[in-house]
Amino acid sequence: MDKIRDISGALTGTGRRFAVVAARFNARIGDQLVAGALECLTRHGVDPASILVVRVPGAWEIPQAAEEIAAAGQVDGLVALGVVIRGETPHFDYICSACTQGLARLAERHRLPVGLGVLTCDTSDQAAERAGGKAGNKGWEAAQAALEMADLFSRLRA
Ligand code: RBF
Numbered sequence: 593m594d595k596i597r598d599i600s601g602a603l604t605g606t607g608r609r610f611a612v613v614a615a616r617f618n619a620r621i622g623d624q625l626v627a628g629a630l631e632c633l634t635r636h637g638v639d640p641a642s643i644l645v646v647r648v649p650g651a652w653e654i655p656q657a658a659e660e661i662a663a664a665g666q667v668d669g670l671v672a673l674g675v676v677i678r679g680e681t682p683h684f685d686y687i688c689s690a691c692t693q694g695l696a697r698l699a700e701r702h703r704l705p706v707g708l709g710v711l712t713c714d715t716s717d718q719a720a721e722r723a724g725g726k727a728g729n730k731g732w733e734a735a736q737a738a739l740e741m742a743d744l745f746s747r748l749r750a
Contacts (some may be wrong), residue, residue, distance in 0.1 A: 600626055601744030604637035608668040609659045610735075611642065615674035617650035620718065624723035625673040625709055625731030632735035633671075651676045651710055652687050655694025662702035668746075669705040669738035673731050675723070678714045688712045704739030709734030 610633055614626045626645065633643055644667070648657045651674035659671055672695050678684045691710055699706040709731045713719040721727040 601740040603636045603739050604743055605636040605739050609642040610669045612645045612650050612671045613654050615648055615651045618675035621675045621719045621723045627746045628729035628731035629671045629735035632732040636739050649725040651691045654691050659698050662698050662704045668743040671707040671735045671738050675719050676712045677716050705738050707734035707738035
């Protein structure tokens, strides 16, 4: 058993480059996700000059912009942020699945860590709770996951 190697990524962002792709739809809540993600990245050592924030209209467009960023190959990780609310979105399920499946596909295809911070909630109150309210900040959590995975990938590739 003592020969088994057990590894995971550390939360070290020093020297790494990240893109944050943020949807403007439901911006009041989305801005809290962006703030949480940026705070997480910089607190863990990412240089602000190494962070690119890319704004897109809505969650539907997140994978489209993410694909361009991934294809350009200039970042070590990506954080996807958006707010989709069922009550206001008749085609909620289409937008959510296109967004999440698009991100999952591009993460694997480009071998790029992608943190998922796209809220999919029934009400805007539920979304606000997850964007700096009593349920934490999913933007921060998505950035933390991207940081950990970027470090893990570099260890796996070493
Ligand atoms: N984008 C979001 O990020 N969150 C939403 O809750 C959301 N609701 C929408 C509801 C409708 C009826 C429509 C047409 C679009 C909505 N979008 C939403 C925008 C969508 O992601 C995309 O930006 C637009 O459809 C333009 O391509």
